[in-house]
Amino acid sequence: AQSVTQLGSHVSVSEGALVLLRCNYSSSVPPYLFWYVQYPNQGLQLLLKYTTGATLVKGINGFEAEFKKSETSFHLTKPSAHMSDAAEYFCAVSDPPPSGGSYIPTFGRGTSLIVHP
Amino acid sequence: KAGVTQTPRYLIKTRGQQVTLSCSPISGHRSVSWYQQTPGQGLQFLFEYFSETQRNKGNFPGRFSGRQFSNSRSEMNVSTLELGDSALYLCASSLVLAGVLTQYFGPGTRLTVL
Numbered sequence: 001a002q003s004v005t006q007l008g009s010h011v012s013v014s015e016g017a018l019v020l021l022r023c024n025y026s027s028s029v030p031p032y033l034f035w036y037v038q039y040p041n042q043g044l045q046l047l048l049k050y051t052t053g054a055t056l057v058k059g060i061n062g063f064e065a066e067f068k069k070s071e072t073s074f075h076l077t078k079p080s081a082h083m084s085d086a087a088e089y090f091c092a093v094s095d096p097p098p099s100g101g102s103y104i105p106t107f108g109r110g111t112s113l114i115v116h117p
Numbered sequence: 118k119a120g121v122t123q124t125p126r127y128l129i130k131t132r133g134q135q136v137t138l139s140c141s142p143i144s145g146h147r148s149v150s151w152y153q154q155t156p157g158q159g160l161q162f163l164f165e166y167f168s169e170t171q172r173n174k175g176n177f178p179g180r181f182s183g184r185q186f187s188n189s190r191s192e193m194n195v196s197t198l199e200l201g202d203s204a205l206y207l208c209a210s211s212l213v214l215a216g217v218l219t220q221y222f223g224p225g226t227r228l229t230v231l
Contacts, residue, residue: 043224109159
């Protein structure tokens with residue numbers, strides 16, 4: 001069974017500053033990892049995902065995340081925060097699907113990113 | 118392609134009533150999952166349907182049920198509503214891409230139980 005811990009329910013940064021949202025996971029097998037963003041009154045949008053291969057994954061809106069197996073982490077970063085990045089961010093983990101592609105991801109509790117002008 | 122559609126977007130019910138929520142997935146997607154999102158519990162998986170069959174189920178009471186039609190549209194039903202059922206209910210339409218099941222979420226239905 002997998003689990004996800006997102007450190008910090010709220011992260012506050014100034015516009016232009018580095019964004020770092022932390023995610024640690026536990027899984028009995030090499031996991032698939034995801035970051036989603038949720039804007040107010042909207043559903044979740046996939047930012048990026050790690051399945052296999054390169055451990056540094058680039059996503060949309062300038063975000064990237066690095067899979068570190070030794071640290072069981074998948075932290076999300078962005079070099080320079082923009083006001084429009086203010087939203088709720090969710091990390092999710094799943095086990096690779098069996099043939100047929102069925103899996104159920106486990107989501108973290110979310111981190112609210114606040115961007116100050 | 119059009120995105121995932123959920124109807125209605127907002128719903129107010131009273132305790133003891135029942136409710137049906139609808140989800141239309143992206144064309145060509147055969148898997149639909151449902152999630153309940155609350156401030157206290159976060160995102161919790163309800164169930165997943167694939168080709169009209171429930172393939173996975175979360176830890177929710179039997180009051181929560183769902184179904185999927187031949188056109189992949191899905192409905193979820195909650196009977197005998199309780200105050201604690203107030204939540205944002207999200208539907209995710211899924212597709213297997215390069216062996217990975219990728220989910221696309223709808224905007225959700227905000228259910229308020231009074």
